[in-house]
Amino acid sequence: MTAEPGARSSPSRLRGWLPTPEVILLGLAFWVGIGMIRDFDIWWHLAAGREIVQTGIIPTVDSWSHTVAGKDWFAHEWLTEILFYGLYVWGGVNALLLWKALTGLATLILLSRVYQRADPAKGPAYVLGLLAGIICIYYHWLERPHLITNLFLAVQVWCLERWLRGGPDRLKWLVPLYLLWANLHGGVIVGLATFGLYGAGQFISFLADESGAEARLRHIALVALLCLGASLVNPRGVDLVTYPLKYTGAGTLAADITEWTSPDFKEYRPMEVLLLSLLLGLLLVRTGALPTEVILVLAGLHLFLQSKRNIVFLALFVLPVAVDRLRLLFKGGRLEGAFSRADRPGAGRALLVAFVLLVSVHLVWIQPPRISSNYYPQGAVDYLKEAGLGDRPMLNEFVFGGYFVWHLYPEYRVFIDSRTDLFFDQFIFAEYLAVFKLAMGWQEVLDKWDISLMVFEVGHPLSTVLEATGHWKEVYQDRVATIWIRQEADER
Amino acid sequence: MNRRSRSSWRPGLRELLLALFFLSCLGPVIDYDLWLHMAAGREMWETGRIVHLDSFSHTVPGAEWIYHEWLAALLSFAIYSVAGVNGMVLLKAVMMTASMAVLLGLFHLRGHGRGPAPVVALLAAMVASRNVALERPHLFTILFLMLFVYWLERQRRFGRALPWTMVPICALWANIHGGFILGLLAFGPFLVEDVWIWLRERYKEGPEWVDEADKIRNLEGRIRRSLTMLAACAFATLFNPYGLQTLLYPLQYANPSPFMKQIEEWASPNFQKQIVLEAVLLALVGALLLSRRSVALRDGIFVMAAAHLILTAVRNSFLVGPFIAPASLDHLADFFTRPGLPGRLGRKIGHLDRGRFGSLLLVTVLAGSIWVLNSPERISSERFPTEAVAWLNENRPPGRLFNDYDFGGYLMFNLPAYPVFVDGRVDVYSKHRAFSDFLEVWRLGARWEEVLDRYGVGVVLVEQRQSLVALLGVHEGWEKVFEGEVAVVFLRRSGYGPAQE
Numbered sequence: 001m002t003a004e005p006g007a008r009s010s011p012s013r014l015r016g017w018l019p020t021p022e023v024i025l026l027g028l029a030f031w032v033g034i035g036m037i038r039d040f041d042i043w044w045h046l047a048a049g050r051e052i053v054q055t056g057i058i059p060t061v062d063s064w065s066h067t068v069a070g071k072d073w074f075a076h077e078w079l080t081e082i083l084f085y086g087l088y089v090w091g092g093v094n095a096l097l098l099w100k101a102l103t104g105l106a107t108l109i110l111l112s113r114v115y116q117r118a119d120p121a122k123g124p125a126y127v128l129g130l131l132a133g134i135i136c137i138y139y140h141w142l143e144r145p146h147l148i149t150n151l152f153l154a155v156q157v158w159c160l161e162r163w164l165r166g167g168p169d170r171l172k173w174l175v176p177l178y179l180l181w182a183n184l185h186g187g188v189i190v191g192l193a194t195f196g197l198y199g200a201g202q203f204i205s206f207l208a209d210e211s212g213a214e215a216r217l218r219h220i221a222l223v224a225l226l227c228l229g230a231s232l233v234n235p236r237g238v239d240l241v242t243y244p245l246k247y248t249g250a251g252t253l254a255a256d257i258t259e260w261t262s263p264d265f266k267e268y269r270p271m272e273v274l275l276l277s278l279l280l281g282l283l284l285v286r287t288g289a290l291p292t293e294v295i296l297v298l299a300g301l302h303l304f305l306q307s308k309r310n311i312v313f314l315a316l317f318v319l320p321v322a323v324d325r326l327r328l329l330f331k332g333g334r335l336e337g338a339f340s341r342a343d344r345p346g347a348g349r350a351l352l353v354a355f356v357l358l359v360s361v362h363l364v365w366i367q368p369p370r371i372s373s374n375y376y377p378q379g380a381v382d383y384l385k386e387a388g389l390g391d392r393p394m395l396n397e398f399v400f401g402g403y404f405v406w407h408l409y410p411e412y413r414v415f416i417d418s419r420t421d422l423f424f425d426q427f428i429f430a431e432y433l434a435v436f437k438l439a440m441g442w443q444e445v446l447d448k449w450d451i452s453l454m455v456f457e458v459g460h461p462l463s464t465v466l467e468a469t470g471h472w473k474e475v476y477q478d479r480v481a482t483i484w485i486r487q488e489a490d491e492r
Numbered sequence: 493m494n495r496r497s498r499s500s501w502r503p504g505l506r507e508l509l510l511a512l513f514f515l516s517c518l519g520p521v522i523d524y525d526l527w528l529h530m531a532a533g534r535e536m537w538e539t540g541r542i543v544h545l546d547s548f549s550h551t552v553p554g555a556e557w558i559y560h561e562w563l564a565a566l567l568s569f570a571i572y573s574v575a576g577v578n579g580m581v582l583l584k585a586v587m588m589t590a591s592m593a594v595l596l597g598l599f600h601l602r603g604h605g606r607g608p609a610p611v612v613a614l615l616a617a618m619v620a621s622r623n624v625a626l627e628r629p630h631l632f633t634i635l636f637l638m639l640f641v642y643w644l645e646r647q648r649r650f651g652r653a654l655p656w657t658m659v660p661i662c663a664l665w666a667n668i669h670g671g672f673i674l675g676l677l678a679f680g681p682f683l684v685e686d687v688w689i690w691l692r693e694r695y696k697e698g699p700e701w702v703d704e705a706d707k708i709r710n711l712e713g714r715i716r717r718s719l720t721m722l723a724a725c726a727f728a729t730l731f732n733p734y735g736l737q738t739l740l741y742p743l744q745y746a747n748p749s750p751f752m753k754q755i756e757e758w759a760s761p762n763f764q765k766q767i768v769l770e771a772v773l774l775a776l777v778g779a780l781l782l783s784r785r786s787v788a789l790r791d792g793i794f795v796m797a798a799a800h801l802i803l804t805a806v807r808n809s810f811l812v813g814p815f816i817a818p819a820s821l822d823h824l825a826d827f828f829t830r831p832g833l834p835g836r837l838g839r840k841i842g843h844l845d846r847g848r849f850g851s852l853l854l855v856t857v858l859a860g861s862i863w864v865l866n867s868p869e870r871i872s873s874e875r876f877p878t879e880a881v882a883w884l885n886e887n888r889p890p891g892r893l894f895n896d897y898d899f900g901g902y903l904m905f906n907l908p909a910y911p912v913f914v915d916g917r918v919d920v921y922s923k924h925r926a927f928s929d930f931l932e933v934w935r936l937g938a939r940w941e942e943v944l945d946r947y948g949v950g951v952v953l954v955e956q957r958q959s960l961v962a963l964l965g966v967h968e969g970w971e972k973v974f975e976g977e978v979a980v981v982f983l984r985r986s987g988y989g990p991a992q993e
Contacts, residue, residue, distance in 0.1 A: 208832055255764065265760040265803040272803050279799055282780045283792045289781040297781060298774050305763040305770050321781075438936075438959035443966075461936035461959055468967040 021127045021339065022112065023348040027355050029108055029134045033101040034363060037093045037371040039142040041418050042084070044402035047409065048075045049085025058235055062422060064405045066393055066413040067449060073422045074236055076243065079183040080145040091364040093371050096143045098363050103147040104137055105356070110154035111137070111315055115323045117161045122343045123336040125326030129319050132277070135270055136315035139308070140259070149187030150312050152177055156191055157316050160198055164216070164292070171223045175230045182231035186244045192231070195224035197299055197317075201292025208291075243421060256433060257420065263308040274314065275301075278322050285325035293321045377481035380455055381407045384483070387475070392453040392485065395446065398432060400455060400481065415449065438465060452486035503852035505611050505845040510592055511856035513618045516625075517585035518860055520870040521577055523626040525916045526568070528901030531908075532559060533569025542733045548904045550892050550911040551926035551947060557917065560738045563667040564629035577869045580627040582861055587631040589857070592618055594638040595813050601645050602821055608841035609824040616772045616820075617813035623757075623769070624810045633671030634810050636661055640675045641814045644682045647714065648790070654721045659728045666729035666738055673742040676729075678814075679722045681793035686715045688789055744919060755918075757807040769809050773802070776820050782830075783823035791819035877979035880953055881907050889973070889983050891950010894933060899953065899979070910951065936963055944984075952982040 019027065044064070052058055052075065062073040075081055087095040108130070115129045116122070137150065155177060159170045181188045199220045205213035234240045255261065265272040289297075300317030303310040330336045363370075377400050384390075390411040396404055401417025416423050416432045423429045431445045438461060445451075456462060458477055466472035466484050476483035503511075532543055542562050546555045559565070571579040595617055599610040624630060639661070646652050658675075665672035690711050732738045763770045776795075780787075787795075798815035801808040828838025864870065871878075877899055884907060893910040895903055900915020914921055914930045921927040929947070933940045936959055944952075952970070954960050961980050964970040969988035974981035 262761070262763040266805075267760070272800070275803065276796060276799055279777070279780075280792075280796060282777065283787045283795065286784050286786055288784045294778055294781050298778055301774055301777060302770065307764075438962035439957060440961075442962055461963075464936040464938065464940065465959070465963045465966060468963055470968070 018348070019351050020122065020343050020348040022122050022130060022343075023352045025127065025130050025134060026105060026108055026112070027352050029138065030101050030105045030356055031359060033104045033138065033141050034097050034359070034370070035100075035141070036375075037097065037143060037369075038375060039144055040376075040399040040402050042096065042143050042402070043406035044417050044419060045077065045081045045084050045145065046088055047402070047405045048078070049081035049083070049088075052078060052082055053085055062419075064409050064414060065416065065423075065428075067415055067428045068422060068426045069413065071422065071426055073419065074240070076186050076236070076240055076421075077145040077184060078235070079180070080148060080185060093369045094363050094367055097370055098360055100141065100143040100147060102356075102360075103151050104141050107137055107147070107151045107154045108134060110151070110158050111319075114154070114158050114161055114316070114320050117165055117320060118324045119327055121327075121336075121340060123327065123339045124330045124333075125323050127339065128326060129323035132274055132322075133315040133319055135274060136311045136319070139268075139271075139311045145185040146187060146309075148181065148184045149190060152181045153187070153191055153194065153312070153316060156194060157320075160194075160220075161320070164198075169219075171219070172226075174223060175226045178227040178230040179233055182234045182241060186240070188231050189241055189244050192224060192228055192241075195220055195227070197295050198292055199224065201290065201295050204291035204295075246421070259309040260307050262306060263304065263311075268308075271308070271311070278314075278318060281322045281325045281329070285328050287325065287328060289321065297321050374479055376403050377455065379478040380476060380481040380483055383476045384408060384412060384455075389453050389485065393450050394453040394455065395432075395435060395449070395451040396454070397436070397456040397460075397481075404455075415451070436460070436462065438462065454484045455481055458482045502847035504606065504847035505841065506596060506606065506614055507847065507850070507853050509611070509614055509618065510589055510596075511853050513592060514585050514589040514853070514856055515860055516622070517588045518581055518864050518870070519625075520872045521581060521627055522872045522875050523628060524875075524898045524901050526580060526627045526901070527903075527905040528916050529561060529565040529568045529629065530572055531901065531904035532562070533565035533567070533572075534905070536562065536566055537569055544733070546917075546920055548912055548915065549921075549926075551913050551929070552921060552924045553911070555920055555924060557920050558734050558737050558741055560666070560670050560732070560734065560741050561629040561668060562733065563664070564632065564669060567668075568627070568629075575865055577871055578864050578867060581870050582864050584625060584627045584631060585860065585864075586857070587635055588621065588625050589853075591621075591631075591635045591638045591813065594635065594642055595817065598638065598642045598645055598814075598818050599821060601642065601649055602818055604821045604825060606842070606845050607825070608828040608838040608845075609821050611841050611845055612775075612824050613817040613821055616775065617817045619768045620772050620812035621810040623766075624807055629669040630671055630807075632665065632668045633674060634813070636665050637671070637674050637678060637814050640678045641818070644678060644718075645818070647718070648682055648685075651710070651714070653717060656724075658721060659724045662725040663728040663731045667732045670738075670742045672729055673739075676722065676726055677797075679718055679725075681790035681797075683715065683718055683722075684793060685788065685790040686711060686718070690715065741919070758805050760804055761802065761806040761809070766806060766809075769802075769806075769812075772812055773799075776816060779820055779823040779827055783826040785822050785826055787819070795819050874978065876902050877953060877955075877976065879976035880974055880979040880981050883974045883976075883981060884910065884951070884953070889951055891984060892948045894944060894947070894949040894952045894954075896954040896958065896979070897930070897934070898955065903953070913947070913949070934958075934960065936960065941969075950984045953979055955979055 047064065048059065058078045059075050060072065062068050062071050083099075084096060087099055091098070111133045112126075112130050115126055115133070119126075140146070156174055159174060163169045163171060178188060178191065181191060199217055202213050202217040202220060206217055228241075231241050232238060263271050265275075296317040300313040303313045380400075381404070385408070388411075390408075393415075394404075394412055395415045398416055398418060401414045404412060404414050405417055416428055420429065423432070431448075433439070435442045435445050436456070454462070454466070454472070458479065458481055460482075463474070463482060463484075467474070471486055472484045473487050474482055474484050531548065535547065536542060543557055543559050546552050546557050549555075568580060571583055575582070592614065596610065596614060599605065599613060604610045604613075621634065624634070640658065643654050643658065647654050662672060662675060665675060693711070729739060730736070761769060794815040798808070798811040801811055827834050828841070829835060877896075881903065888909065892913070893903070893907075894913045895915075897914055897916070900912045900917075903910065903912050904915055914927065918927070921930070929943045931937075933943050940963070952960070952964060956975075956977075956979065964982045965972060969985055970982045971985050972980060973983050
């Protein structure tokens with residue numbers, strides 16, 4: 001029995017407009033990725049942007065703190081900070097959220113292309129890989145300049161993978177990209193290191209007498225050199241490119257700043273599930289691997305195990321290898337057939353574009369500012385503005401620093417904020433930790449800086465100790481922060 | 493002496509590694525819980541009874557204590573009585589080295605008696621197990637688990653029946669350490685693989701999971717024998733003073749309390765510190781990536797289980813030995829036969845491993861034992877509050893004790909005049925209010941004074957770096973009376989809080 005042509009085309013046309021699994025995943029990622037403003041660093045980036053726009057000069061010394069005022073500090077991410085401030089002026093915090101979601105989406109689209117490097121089919125392996133990639137990107141999906149590194153690194157890996165698999169050579173595009181990258185985020189050094197990883201893979205292939213490896217190695221080296229040259233075109237030259245190296249393995253930073261710590265697999269089970277799934281994939285599909293793949297997988301795993309914020313390297317370096325293997329596992333199966341039938345190129349993407357546009361318009365022009373009142377010390381800021389305690393040297397919680405710089409400078413100057421390069425260099429971070437961990441010498445730090453105003457998270461043990469001294473008085477407390485002032489002898 | 497006889501006396505690389513491993517395990521005592529076990533052992537020795545109730549604390553006196561390690565405690569105290577702390581150090585080194593020797597036997601069973609693959613796998617197992625090279629009852633779990641896997645593998649490869657020795661070992665194990673559950677679980681991957689092969693043989697379908705050793709005719713008989721032995725072993729574990737409760741004890745670690753998650757050995761590995769463990773795990777991934785050999789089902793299950801257990805608690809890193817290293821042998825061997833540098837490296841390692849096995853290890857163990865037994869007490873001076881305890885023993889200030897969690901066991905053994913507030917027996921304390929009270933003070937909560945008053949605490953002994961030191965240092969009700977390299981002692985000033993006993 002044959003069906004009427006007209007009867008068959010109608011549901012087929014309708015099905016063509018239905019979103020594919022890929023489109024659903026990307027749309028959901030974009031929507032969930034908007035979230036709310038929940039990062040503390042964004043505020044000092046905004047403050048830097050404001051200062052650059054208002055003065056027309058990129059700051060080269062600190063002026064926001066009372067501990068390292070006048071010390072050398074350069075706004076390494078100056079171009080992003082101008083962009084952030086511009087977005088904020090245009091559309092408030094929601095514009096920053098839109099930027100975050102769009103950058104994340106662009107990164108995921110590029111990742112999805114990398115996952116198709118061995119086979120363009122969007123079967124179950126590809127969809128699972130994309131889902132894992134979303135989990136990786138989402139974990140550290142914050143409104144901060146590092147998203148630019150994620151995006152540009154995805155561009156670089158995509159260009160390299162396409163070229164290495166016989167596609168067009170678009171590596172020259174990377175040169176202008178590096179020019180921008182160096183001025184947008186310090187992660188440009190990671191891009192240069194990625195050339196090193198791919199180069200090492202080709203070098204091993206060259207040692208194994210693989211044909212063409214030498215030419216590929218030379219080409220990667222040449223592009224890497226050009227990119228390095230382009231990245232040096234910035235206001236600080238070599239220093240801006242290499243400064244992250246100073247903090248690689250810096251003990252205190254790595255141990256005491258949550259996002260730099262090694263992943264806790266008890267706390268965040270999806271990370272463990274992801275790693276065990278990768279291991280399972282390796283156990284199930286035995287195909288061997290190219291030297292470059294082995295190097296990338298080991299580098300990605302190492303970076304992630306050292307610091308959970310490096311989870312993006314799982315998405316970029318490890319997942320492509322896992323997806324290739326999963327494809328072999330699903331090959332010829334019923335599931336692959338079902339997914340290939342569901343894949344309808346074209347219309348689904350139009351749906352994604354429409355969805356993104358609609359959400360963007362709603363976010364920027366209709367929605368109220370998406371910022372959590374229970375997350376930031378807004379009550380403490382209001383109190384401090386009202387109380388006029390700016391003449392008292394302040395000791396503030398590390399994470400509150402940026403928020404205070406944005407809202408309270410120049411009336412108040414902070415003890416510390418999350419510009420870790422500056423405060424780590426000047427040993428302020430160690431003094432801050434001595435107080436907040438109540439380690440030996442904590443009182444000497446207060447005396448050294450003549451601290452008479454303290455603002456920190458409510459429930460911190462410091463409250464109990466300050467009260468026990470009899471010299472400090474709590475003057476404000478809400479669900480987020482508490483404020484203490486030192487009492488003079490006659491006030492006690 | 494001709495060339496042949498010279499080489500026959502030359503030690504091989506595996507033997508050299510074992511000898512070095514033995515020497516590295518002779519390091520000083522750094523573990524806090526050793527003292528807890530010795531205190532319990534002394535108590536049982538003196539009273540002639542197995543402990544069922546707490547008698548060491550003033551916070552939960554008389555509380556139920558399922559002391560599943562009672563036999564190890566008696567043994568520890570006996571060794572201590574004969575040979576002092578150094579006797580325990582020697583026991584640790586011997587047990588750890590014996591476990592690695594069994595592992596080499598396991599490698600031999602799998603057709604990798606010598607050469608680069610077993611050398612690298614042994615090295616990986618040794619460095620990964622360094623985390624748990626402590627003078628504690630889990631030493632028996634490491635050795636017994638290696639033996640169980642060895643016997644199960646021998647049955648799997650050569651059809652030799654499982655020895656009935658496993659049954660008394662299980663009975664002993666259940667009275668020594670809660671890790672006996674791992675011995676029972678080790679049957680799992682072998683049984684699953686056998687059942688899988690049986691199903692595959694029956695339906696003649698399925699992917700290529702298994703290796704050459706699967707060609708075995710009496711599969712059903714093997715499954716039956718394994719199940720019988722498993723049942724007998726499980727039954728044997730019931731021969732303990734606490735009955736079923738001992739069996740249930742290990743389950744609490746499946747869902748540890750928030751406080752337990754903060755204890756370093758129960759926490760997820762901090763790979764910034766565990767560089768060697770990370771290198772071992774990455775080497776495994778690298779070997780798996782490069783190799784095209786199939787993975788046996790039991791090996792896959794062992795690797796997945798070990799990876800899960802290691803990622804969730806660093807103390808499980810010793811599982812690299814029994815679970816991961818044997819599974820990686822074929823892939824390592826594959827790597828060392830590749831052309832170029834890997835092949836050359838493999839040949840070099842193989843050449844270094846050609847010597848005779850035994851003499852160097854024997855001499856090292858004998859010389860090391862004599863040396864350690866004649867050394868001064870090998871106790872880390874940076875870990876234990878030795879001076880503070882001496883001060884308290886000498887001055888005997890009034891009041892009950894509030895102590896550092898870590899120091900609890902040491903105080904139980906060395907400061908019996910002051911019952912502790914808390915110690916390493918989280919399972920005992922966490923069922924009572926005393927533990928939340930301890931945390932209230934430890935975290936400088938708002939009720940800290942009320943807690944200390946309620947328990948009549950007049951003496952506080954904590955580590956130098958703890959934040960409680962900062963609090964008591966500024967509080968007018970407390971006075972710092974002793975400050976040593978490791979610990980600080982505070983006494984309550986007269987007139988503050990309840991009257992002191």
